[in-house]
Amino acid sequence: MNHFISPQDVPDLNQLITGGIVAKRNPFADKQLGENKTIGLLFFNSSLRTRLSTQKAAQNLGMNVIVLNVSQDSWGLEMEEGVVMNGANAEHVKEAAAVIGQYCDIIGVRSFAKLQDRDADYSELVFQQFRKYAGVPIVNLESATRHPLQSLADCITIEEFKVKARPKVVLTWLPHFKALPQAVANSFCEWMNGMDVELVVTHPEGYDLAPEFLGKAEVLHDQNKALEGADFVYGKNWSSYTSYGQVLVNDPAWMMTEEKMARTDNGKFMHCLPVRRNVKVTDAVLDSPRALVIEQAANREWAAQAVLKEILLGMQE
Amino acid sequence: MNHFISPQDVPDLNQLITGGIVAKRNPFADKQLGENKTIGLLFFNSSLRTRLSTQKAAQNLGMNVIVLNVSQDSWGLEMEEGVVMNGANAEHVKEAAAVIGQYCDIIGVRSFAKLQDRDADYSELVFQQFRKYAGVPIVNLESATRHPLQSLADCITIEEFKVKARPKVVLTWLPHFKALPQAVANSFCEWMNGMDVELVVTHPEGYDLAPEFLGKAEVLHDQNKALEGADFVYGKNWSSYTSYGQVLVNDPAWMMTEEKMARTDNGKFMHCLPVRRNVKVTDAVLDSPRALVIEQAANREWAAQAVLKEILLGMQE
Amino acid sequence: MNHFISPQDVPDLNQLITGGIVAKRNPFADKQLGENKTIGLLFFNSSLRTRLSTQKAAQNLGMNVIVLNVSQDSWGLEMEEGVVMNGANAEHVKEAAAVIGQYCDIIGVRSFAKLQDRDADYSELVFQQFRKYAGVPIVNLESATRHPLQSLADCITIEEFKVKARPKVVLTWLPHFKALPQAVANSFCEWMNGMDVELVVTHPEGYDLAPEFLGKAEVLHDQNKALEGADFVYGKNWSSYTSYGQVLVNDPAWMMTEEKMARTDNGKFMHCLPVRRNVKVTDAVLDSPRALVIEQAANREWAAQAVLKEILLGMQE
Structure with missing residues (x-):
C-alpha cells in the first residue's frame, strides 16, 4: 500500500481490519519496522483522537513523529495552481508538500470541508496536491469528504x-x-x-x-x-x-x-x-x-497502526 | 503511587524528595522503566517550566511524550455533568478523558483557577473528572488550588x-x-x-x-x-x-x-x-x-522524574 | 564549536559544508552521539523548513527534541535589562534562558526582525541574551539579521x-x-x-x-x-x-x-x-x-545535522 487517502488506495480491506486486531494484541511487535522513519502530521484543523492515536501508532512502530499545526506554526498554504500569490497565503503547496516530503517518510494531513462550495470540497484539492507533490505516501487524517482512519x-x-x-x-x-x-x-x-x-x-x-x-x-x-x-x-x-x-x-x-x-x-x-x-x-x-x-476511539490507534505498517512494508519492496 | 494530584496521593513525601535527589545524580538510570509507555501532557494554560521539565523527566525515563494544547489543538471540553451541550464546548470530559486514557499510560493536566467562583475553583472539578474517567494515573501540572510538582x-x-x-x-x-x-x-x-x-x-x-x-x-x-x-x-x-x-x-x-x-x-x-x-x-x-x-526550576525536572518513576513502579505491581 | 549564531562562531566553514554532505550520504551514522541529549527549539515566529529540518536532524543524531512556540505555549519574554516589568511580558529572558538551559543541552531560537527600529534589530538583543544567560550552546534558527542554517x-x-x-x-x-x-x-x-x-x-x-x-x-x-x-x-x-x-x-x-x-x-x-x-x-x-x-530545502536537514554534530562533539571535549 502506498497512500491511504481513500478506500481505492487499499488493496485489501479485510487485511487492514485483521492488521488492526493483530496490532491490538501485540502493539510493539513491529517496533523495528519504523526505525529511522519519520511521520509528519499536518493539521489544518483541530484534532484530539486522530492526533493522539496516530502519534501513538507511529511510536508503537518505532517511528519518529513531527507534528505541525499548519496555520499556527507555519505559513498559509495556497492550493490553487497558476495564481498570483498576492493574498494571505505565503507559500504554495507545490513547495510545501515537496519540502515536507524531503524530511518525512510519510505525511498525514487533516483538512476539513469548508462547506462553502461543494465542488471545491468534493474535488479534495488539498489531498490531490499533496499526493501529487509530496513524493511520499500520504495518510488521510480526515479530508473534506472522507475520514478513513x-x-x-x-x-x-x-x-x-x-x-x-x-x-x-x-x-x-x-x-x-x-x-x-x-x-x-x-x-x-x-x-x-x-x-x-x-x-x-x-x-x-x-x-x-x-x-x-x-x-x-x-x-x-x-x-x-x-x-x-x-x-x-x-x-x-x-x-x-x-x-x-x-x-x-x-x-x-x-x-x-x-x-x-x-x-x-x-x-x-x-x-x-x-x-x-x-x-x-x-x-x-x-x-x-x-x-x-x-x-x-481506542481502535483508532490500531487502525492507524495497521495502515502505517502496510505503508512501511510497501517501502521495503 | 497511583495519581499525583494532591499530597493525599503521596504515601511518603520523604521518599519522593529522596527520589528527586537520586534522579539528579543519575538521570538515566531508569531508562528501561518507561519503555513503551506514553505520557500525555494536556495544557489548558501557558507553561514553560512544567512543559519542559516534565517532558524531559519522562524522556529520561525512556517514555514517549505527547503534548496537547487543549484549546489550540483540540475541542473545548465540557466539565459539568448532565448539561445540554449546546454551547461552545464540543466534547465532554467523560469521553475526552476516557479516550486519552486509551492512548496514554499517564496523563498530566494543567488547568488554572478561573478566579470567578471560589467554590467552582476549589472543587477542582477538572481533576475530579480526569481522575474519575481517564482510567489511568493523573499528574497535576498545576490545578486551580495546587501546584505539587x-x-x-x-x-x-x-x-x-x-x-x-x-x-x-x-x-x-x-x-x-x-x-x-x-x-x-x-x-x-x-x-x-x-x-x-x-x-x-x-x-x-x-x-x-x-x-x-x-x-x-x-x-x-x-x-x-x-x-x-x-x-x-x-x-x-x-x-x-x-x-x-x-x-x-x-x-x-x-x-x-x-x-x-x-x-x-x-x-x-x-x-x-x-x-x-x-x-x-x-x-x-x-x-x-x-x-x-x-x-x-532545575529541580522541577527531578521532582517530575521522581513522581513519574513512582507511578511507573506502581504499574508493575 | 560552541554556539552557531553567526559565522564568527564557526571555526571552519568548509568543514561544516563537508559535514553536511557527509551527513546526507549516511544520515544515521552518528545516532549514538546525541543519546540522552535534548535540544529545545524556541519559536517566536512561524516556521516550516527550519522547524521540521532541525527536528529531523536532531533525531538523526539520536537527540530528544522539545519544541516551544513561545508566544502560544508560554509567557511573553522581556529582553531589556533593568526594567520594571509591569507590562505584557511576564518573564525575563534572564530567568527563561537560564531555566531552559537547565533542561536542554542545546537551544535553538528563532526571532525575526520587528522592522520598527534598526538599531534594536541589528543589536540582536534576543541572541545576545540567550548566549549570555542560557549556559548552553545556542543555534540561530533565524535572527533579526541572519539566517545561517x-x-x-x-x-x-x-x-x-x-x-x-x-x-x-x-x-x-x-x-x-x-x-x-x-x-x-x-x-x-x-x-x-x-x-x-x-x-x-x-x-x-x-x-x-x-x-x-x-x-x-x-x-x-x-x-x-x-x-x-x-x-x-x-x-x-x-x-x-x-x-x-x-x-x-x-x-x-x-x-x-x-x-x-x-x-x-x-x-x-x-x-x-x-x-x-x-x-x-x-x-x-x-x-x-x-x-x-x-x-x-532538503539540504536544510544536512546543514542542521552538521551544525548539531559539531556542537555535540564540542561538548565531549
Missing part, C-alpha cells in the same frame, strides 16, 4: 462486537445546530459497502448523502422504522449535501434516546466523537453498556 | 540548601497588578506542613489563605518582622481568597529588596517563576547569590 | 551544483508588497564572502544592504546586466535597510522570469522559501529544472 476503526469495532454473521447497521442523522461536514458519514457508508452488513441510512428530507458514497445502502426517512432490529446504530450529524453546507433541520426528535435504542435488537451505539451530550444523544445512551464510543 | 521541587531545594536541622521558612506575599491564583502559595504551605520547618506566612490584610492549606503556619501582617532570622524567603503573589480573586492591595512596599533580605539569617530567596522583576522583587535580589530561583 | 544549506547546494571552480552568484532583490527582514539576504552575502565565488548583488535604489554583510560583493542596480553569465541566481525580497523597514518599490519588472534567466549561463534559480509564485518569480521558473528550491 475512523471508518477502519469502526470496521474493527463492528468485527469485534458483532454477534451475527451479517449484522444490520443503521447510520442515523442526529440533530446539531452547527453545520458539520459529511466526511464521517460518507466514509462510514463507503466502508460499510465493502463489508458483509445490511446497511440502512436514516435522515430527514434534504440530507441525502452523495450517491457515490451511499452505494447500496437503503435510505429511510422514518428513524424509528430504520432502527428496528438494528445491531449497530451509528449516530452522526451532517449538514446538507444537496443544499450544500446548510442546516435545514435541527429537530430534537432525531436525538438518540434509550427509548429509540429499545427498538433495536440489543443494538450497540456508535459515534466517532466528539459528541454533544443531550443534543445528539442522551446521557442515558452514552453512559449505558450499549455505547461503544470509547472502544471505537 | 513545584512544591516537591521546592522541598528538594530546601533539603539541598538548608544549613539548620529545622530552618525558618517565610512565605511572603509580593505585589502584582494582576489577579493570580493561590495555587502555588496553597501548595507550598501544604507541603511545608509536612516538613520539619518553622513556617511563617506574611501578607497584607485580606490575603489569608484557605485554612486547610495554611495548616500550622504562623501568620504575620508585618513583613519585616516575619523576615527576621529567616533561612528561606519564598516570594509569591496571590489574589484574595476571602474576597475571591480580587486585587485588594498593590503596594510596592511589599516588594522584596536587598534591605529586607538583610533582616534574614543569610536567607535564600525562592520563587516559582515566572517573576516580574522590579515589581515583585528587585534585580539586586534576583541577581545575587541569595536567589535560588534557577536551582528551584 | 539557510546560508549553510545554500553553500552545500552551490557546492553540489556548481560546474565551474569559481561560479558567478547573483543575489537579486525581488518585488513583494510586504516588508520583509534583511536576514536571509544579509546572511547569504556574509557566507558567500567566505566562499570562492564571484558575488554580485542587484536591487533597486534604496535597498542597499548593510556594508558589514555585503562585504566584497559588487552592487548593480541594473538587474539584466547583473544576471549576465550568472551560474546561480539567488532571489529574495527584503525591505529597505537605509529607510529602515520600508517598502520603497514594488515594481513587477523585478520579478524573475524565464526571459531573464535566459541571460544567465544556464544559471540555476535559488530561493530560501516560502516564495510567492508570480509575485517574486514566475511559475515557469519555479517549475523548470533550473529551480533548486527543493534541493536547498
